[in-house]
Amino acid sequence: MNQYLSHLSSFFKTCCLIFSVYIISNLSYAEDSVASLMQKMQAKTAVKIAYQEVRTLELMDQPWYGSGFMYSIAPDLMIREQLKPQRLLMGIKGDQLFYFDPENHLHHQAEVTEDNPLSLNVAVFKALITADEALLKRMYLIEFSHQSERWVMKLKPKQNSESGFSIVVSGLPEQAADTIIVKQADGDLSEFLLQQKGVGEQVKKTATRLYKELVGE
Numbered sequence: 001m002n003q004y005l006s007h008l009s010s011f012f013k014t015c016c017l018i019f020s021v022y023i024i025s026n027l028s029y030a031e032d033s034v035a036s037l038m039q040k041m042q043a044k045t046a047v048k049i050a051y052q053e054v055r056t057l058e059l060m061d062q063p064w065y066g067s068g069f070m071y072s073i074a075p076d077l078m079i080r081e082q083l084k085p086q087r088l089l090m091g092i093k094g095d096q097l098f099y100f101d102p103e104n105h106l107h108h109q110a111e112v113t114e115d116n117p118l119s120l121n122v123a124v125f126k127a128l129i130t131a132d133e134a135l136l137k138r139m140y141l142i143e144f145s146h147q148s149e150r151w152v153m154k155l156k157p158k159q160n161s162e163s164g165f166s167i168v169v170s171g172l173p174e175q176a177a178d179t180i181i182v183k184q185a186d187g188d189l190s191e192f193l194l195q196q197k198g199v200g201e202q203v204k205k206t207a208t209r210l211y212k213e214l215v216g217e
Contacts, residue, residue, distance in 0.1 A: 045074070045200055045203075045204075046200060046201070047071070047196065048197045049069065049071075049195065050194070050196075050197045051192050051194055052066075053067065053192050054190070054191045055190045056188065057188050058187045067082075067083060067084045071210065076092075076094050077091070077092070077207065078092050079091040079214060081210055087103070088101055089102070096110070096111060100213065100214050107216050137158075138158065139157065141155070141157075142155060154169075155167040164184070164185040165185045167180065167181070167182050167183070168180070168181045168183075178195070179191070179192070179193060180192040
């Protein structure tokens, strides 16, 4: 079960953020406030994103590679379908976390509560997709800048900013995020490369089907 909780923790620390920043477009990051940013982050349609992930782990000699698709349906459903190296489904809907391993026919579900570390991390990223500016500011330090013709957003935990955990999100000017780098406190690093693949009703149908599989309906 520890393996599955580890997958959940890694997923929820990144997936929510990926959707939150990927839907931002036509935005001047140097001039806009966090308030205006949050107003533009709320997705109004179903979104499908292809991702490639590379993990560099302190205890492994070789990087870990993964890929698949992520789906978001406003206001509170997100699903990640990992296809390589093996198929896994993970997701969040409302205050519930879900994990499904099809190969081993294993379902796992947990409630998001604010009295444990995993839920606290989930709550931060959930704030991004629900446009909860107060929660975002309470939990994270936010820094915007432009570096080498790219916009950059840096996040650090507000309560423990020196822990070593950080997230760097970046993209081309006036475009959505295409790269997210997550650095864990133990030094492990995950880099996501993103590319939007679709929006609209067909994406919503696929995400709905995956959700039913995820929860075992």
